Amino acid sequence: MSSDRKCxxxxxRIPIGARWARIKRGVGLGLLSAAVVGVVTAIAAESAGGLKxxxxxxxxxxxxxxxxxxxSPLFEAMGGMHNVYINSTGESALKKGEPYPxxxxxxxxxxxxxxxxxxxxxxxxKATAIMLKDxxxxxxxxxxxxxxxxxxxxxxxLVTDPIKQCFECHQAKxxxxxxxxxxxx
Amino acid sequence: MSSDRKCxxxxxRIPIGARWARIKRGVGLGLLSAAVVGVVTAIAAESAGGLKxxxxxxxxxxxxxxxxxxxSPLFEAMGGMHNVYINSTGESALKKGEPYPxxxxxxxxxxxxxxxxxxxxxxxxKATAIMLKDxxxxxxxxxxxxxxxxxxxxxxxLVTDPIKQCFECHQAKxxxxxxxxxxxx
Numbered sequence: 491m492s493s494d495r496k497c498x499x500x501x502x503r504i505p506i507g508a509r510w511a512r513i514k515r516g517v518g519l520g521l522l523s524a525a526v527v528g529v530v531t532a533i534a535a536e537s538a539g540g541l542k543x544x545x546x547x548x549x550x551x552x553x554x555x556x557x558x559x560x561x562s563p564l565f566e567a568m569g570g571m572h573n574v575y576i577n578s579t580g581e582s583a584l585k586k587g588e589p590y591p592x593x594x595x596x597x598x599x600x601x602x603x604x605x606x607x608x609x610x611x612x613x614x615x616k617a618t619a620i621m622l623k624d625x626x627x628x629x630x631x632x633x634x635x636x637x638x639x640x641x642x643x644x645x646x647x648l649v650t651d652p653i654k655q656c657f658e659c660h661q662a663k664x665x666x667x668x669x670x671x672x673x674x675x
Numbered sequence: 676m677s678s679d680r681k682c683x684x685x686x687x688r689i690p691i692g693a694r695w696a697r698i699k700r701g702v703g704l705g706l707l708s709a710a711v712v713g714v715v716t717a718i719a720a721e722s723a724g725g726l727k728x729x730x731x732x733x734x735x736x737x738x739x740x741x742x743x744x745x746x747s748p749l750f751e752a753m754g755g756m757h758n759v760y761i762n763s764t765g766e767s768a769l770k771k772g773e774p775y776p777x778x779x780x781x782x783x784x785x786x787x788x789x790x791x792x793x794x795x796x797x798x799x800x801k802a803t804a805i806m807l808k809d810x811x812x813x814x815x816x817x818x819x820x821x822x823x824x825x826x827x828x829x830x831x832x833l834v835t836d837p838i839k840q841c842f843e844c845h846q847a848k849x850x851x852x853x854x855x856x857x858x859x860x
Contacts, residue, residue, distance in 0.1 A: 548736060548737065549736060551733060551734060552733065552737040552758065552760070554797045555740040555756060555758060555797055556794060556795060556796055556797065557742060557794065557795035558793065558794050558795075559793045559794070559795070560793065561792065561793025562792055562793030562794050563792070563793070564793075564794070565793060571740060573737065573740060575737070601859070607746065607747055607748070608743065608744045608745065608746025608747030608748070608749075608750060609741060609742065609743050609744070609747050609749070610741060610742035610743075610744065610795065611741055612739045612740055612741065612859055613859070614859070614860075615860065674786070674797055674798070674799070675799075675800065
């Protein structure tokens with residue numbers, strides 16, 4: 491289990507909730523200045539193993555959607571509508587609940603949302619985040635490489651310390667190969 | 676504009692909100708007895724033009740997601756998490772905001788949801804609904820055929836009167852080819 495209170499408190503209730511809970515420790519979403527982005531870009535490319543934003547993820551399998559609202563302790567770090575996708579490599583493992591093969595990519599397309607008259611409506615993109623499976627390359631982080639990009643802009647990576655910003659929360663889901671999302675038929 | 680108060684009141688705020696607002700007049704979601712299902716099956720197949728539930732929609736393009744909660748006047752008829760997909764035929768028209776070509780299918784995969792600690796989480800499927808474009812065949816309903824299935828079960832169609840249950844609300848979106856959803860990059 492993670493030592494992060496936010497992770498522990500939501501562990502059993504949020505499929506992918508804790509995924510970015512520690513991003514704010516590095517660079518909070520929506521708080522990046524242009525100058526910071528430049529520095530982060532250089533650091534992140536190295537620290538996160540040069541992970542790239544997939545170009546075609548909107549054509550991937552849609553795993554589920556989750557909305558994190560103001561009432562959540564995760565709102566500051568990752569509030570929004572989380573549309574979760576998986577590439578074809580990992581689809582079978584998702585459905586069978588098995589460990590994911592190398593080259594699996596799980597992606598969260600995080601959007602703004604508005605609530606009007608009882609309906610929650612999807613808005614513009616806030617960020618896009620991935621976890622890429624490579625058991626050997628990313629052994630220190632459970633076999634997963636982590637990265638996120640502000641606004642889905644490939645020039646604006648957010649993750650500078652994948653262990654603190656990502657893996658410490660994902661550790662809580664070791665029995666699900668460190669993935670919060672599960673298959674919903 | 677529709678004469679249905681529920682449609683009018685939410686017209687400018689809900690992308691696909693009014694889609695099934697009148698389903699409850701025919702057969703309310705979750706209220707079908709086994710006996711009713713049998714009768715509805717026979718009627719719906721004829722009245723909705725023999726529309727079939729697509730087998731592979733989870734691999735289609737995910738258009739957007741919307742959540743209708745208890746605070747919405749649409750909750751009784753279509754409360755839940757609406758995951759909207761489109762087949763490849765209609766994808767270009769969606770992105771360009773143009774009229775949809777024949778054989779376009781827009782699909783709503785309606786799921787239960789729970790709210791816990793500020794997070795809205797997707798649950799099991801409640802129903803699946805489609806609109807299929809065929810300008811000639813479905814001319815009385817704007818060129819669209821409508822059908823929905825309880826629990827996503829192809830033996831449990833819900834639409835017996837597509838004009839009253841579907842089209843009267845979709846008329847309000849005539850300028851969008853009767854489609855509530857729009858492209859969210």
